[in-house]
Amino acid sequence: MNIAIVGGGWAGIAAAITLAGKVKLTLFEAGRTLGGRARSIGRTNTHGIALDNGQHILLGAYRETLGLMQEIGVAPEAHLRRLPLRIQDASGFRLALPRLPHPFNLFWGLFGARKIGLREKWDTARWMKSRRFVVPPEADVSVAQWLHKAGQNGVLSRHLWEPLCLAALNTPARYASAHVFGCVLRESFGNSASGATDLLLPRGALSGLLPDPAQKWLDARGVVIRLRERIHALRPEGDRWQLVSGRGAETFDRIILTVAPWHLPPLLAELPRAAFPSPPEDAEPIATLYCDYPKDIALPYPLRLLDGAHGGWLVDRGGGLLAAALSGHGAWEDLPDETLAAAIHADICAEVSRSLALPPYQVIREKRATFSCRPGLPRCPQTLPWPGLFIAGDHTLPDYPATLESATRSGRMSAHLCLGTHSGVCAKTADAP
Numbered sequence: 001m002n003i004a005i006v007g008g009g010w011a012g013i014a015a016a017i018t019l020a021g022k023v024k025l026t027l028f029e030a031g032r033t034l035g036g037r038a039r040s041i042g043r044t045n046t047h048g049i050a051l052d053n054g055q056h057i058l059l060g061a062y063r064e065t066l067g068l069m070q071e072i073g074v075a076p077e078a079h080l081r082r083l084p085l086r087i088q089d090a091s092g093f094r095l096a097l098p099r100l101p102h103p104f105n106l107f108w109g110l111f112g113a114r115k116i117g118l119r120e121k122w123d124t125a126r127w128m129k130s131r132r133f134v135v136p137p138e139a140d141v142s143v144a145q146w147l148h149k150a151g152q153n154g155v156l157s158r159h160l161w162e163p164l165c166l167a168a169l170n171t172p173a174r175y176a177s178a179h180v181f182g183c184v185l186r187e188s189f190g191n192s193a194s195g196a197t198d199l200l201l202p203r204g205a206l207s208g209l210l211p212d213p214a215q216k217w218l219d220a221r222g223v224v225i226r227l228r229e230r231i232h233a234l235r236p237e238g239d240r241w242q243l244v245s246g247r248g249a250e251t252f253d254r255i256i257l258t259v260a261p262w263h264l265p266p267l268l269a270e271l272p273r274a275a276f277p278s279p280p281e282d283a284e285p286i287a288t289l290y291c292d293y294p295k296d297i298a299l300p301y302p303l304r305l306l307d308g309a310h311g312g313w314l315v316d317r318g319g320g321l322l323a324a325a326l327s328g329h330g331a332w333e334d335l336p337d338e339t340l341a342a343a344i345h346a347d348i349c350a351e352v353s354r355s356l357a358l359p360p361y362q363v364i365r366e367k368r369a370t371f372s373c374r375p376g377l378p379r380c381p382q383t384l385p386w387p388g389l390f391i392a393g394d395h396t397l398p399d400y401p402a403t404l405e406s407a408t409r410s411g412r413m414s415a416h417l418c419l420g421t422h423s424g425v426c427a428k429t430a431d432a433p
């Protein structure tokens with residue numbers, strides 16, 4: 001069987017690893033490297049630390065992603081710093097989960113949290129226990145509405161749930177999907193697997209986690225990787241498929257499209273569109289500000305919630321490099337880089353209680369970082385009404401936001417669908433209802 005994968009992001013890589021050695025496989029990637037929206041950009045900071053297209057944070061619950069790394073010989077613990085979840089900001093709010101079995105870690109963390117009254121802690125504990133973060137898809141509302149209805153209007157809403165929603169869904173709580181946020185909370189806070197809520201911070205370049213080692217691994221298994229080759233069109237040809245690139249047309253038995261949702265329409269243009277839901281169109285941005293402080297500048301804990309006008313998360317990359325990530329649409333989008341950097345630098349000075357000069361910095365803006373994860377958003381299915389054509393990518397799984405985990409999970413599933421070996425087992429964690 002001759003299969004083509006279009007797109008070499010984490011979904012395309014996951015599909016390729018699953019199919020390698022089983023079929024004749026070609027991977028087409030328009031860019032210069034594999035990795036897509038999660039890759040190193042080939043630039044370093046002034047201390048020589050490699051920079052990525054955006055600061056990425058993984059979770060202990062990223063089962064598929066971590067499994068994929070292990071499968072190709074990358075030891076997650078060598079490349080990722082594992083930390084127990086701790087959220088704190090300049091207001092004095094602090095919630096830290098201890099290393100205890102689930103659910104004791106949650107309740108211990110909640111009752112030990114600072115800057116929250118006992119009444120709010122008690123109400124929240126009862127809500128978490130009785131509701132288990134379940135929002136049925138047919139009753140989907142915004143996260144803000146869901147929290148309000150649950151009586152979560154206090155400190156935890158502003159300092160925990162809303163920032164977590166923005167970090168996980170890259171969509172502000174006022175219009176993010178409560179159903180998807182509930183699924184994320186169940187897979188982390190509601191997951192009894194040890195370390196599911198842990199934060200995993202890349203120790204070095206993001207491409208070193210998967211894209212670069214995967215390229216070598218796939219090469220060694222005879223997978224043809226065609227970089228800098230954009231597919232312009234896709235056409236049915238009998239029961240096979242023709243792909244058209246600048247180098248001409250080629251025919252394959254099966255195709256897996258793993259491109260971002262906004263790159264799908266031109267590829268599907270020659271198929272009757274009424275036959276399946278359109279991919280999500282609205283996107284949310286992310287900006288990452290990398291600041292090169294003197295090497296002795298370090299955060300007491302490597303992750304910090306910024307409590308300034310633009311919010312955001314601050315990650316200590318070591319060696320004086322601090323990365324601030326601003327997610328979702330907001331006022332920050334209209335600011336020029338200099339103004340944005342000065343504002344975030346002021347927040348950082350408040351965090352480290354030091355008065356510092358603005359250091360060398362770089363701002364990387366991804367205008368279409370992820371799809372906008374709104375209530376009731378229809379998703380493009382992984383199987384289409386035509387045999388031999390499959391779709392994967394971070395936008396395809398209805399219960400998931402756009403993350404590395406949803407990308408790798410969908411990539412794996414598309415490969416199994418393609419081979420006819422899909423059992424549905426990797427669609428949900430054991431704890432998901």
Ligand SMILES: Cc1cc2nc3c(=O)[nH]c(=O)nc-3n(C[C@H](O)[C@H](O)[C@H](O)COP(=O)(O)OP(=O)(O)OC[C@H]3O[C@@H](n4cnc5c(N)ncnc54)[C@H](O)[C@@H]3O)c2cc1C
Binds near residue numbers: 011034394
């Ligand atoms: C700045 C930023 C920060 C993020 N932070 C986090 C985080 O902390 N944690 C987390 O889990 N997730 C995070 N994400 C989300 C995560 O990076 C994405 O969900 C994931 O990388 C998407 O992978 P994908 O393979 O589905 O899509 P993509 O990465 O978009 O891959 C699609 C690939 O297809 C290629 N392509 C497109 N059209 C064609 C064509 N016609 N022919 C050939 N190739 C084509 C593209 O070049 C691309 O390489 C972040 C994303 C960004 C941008």
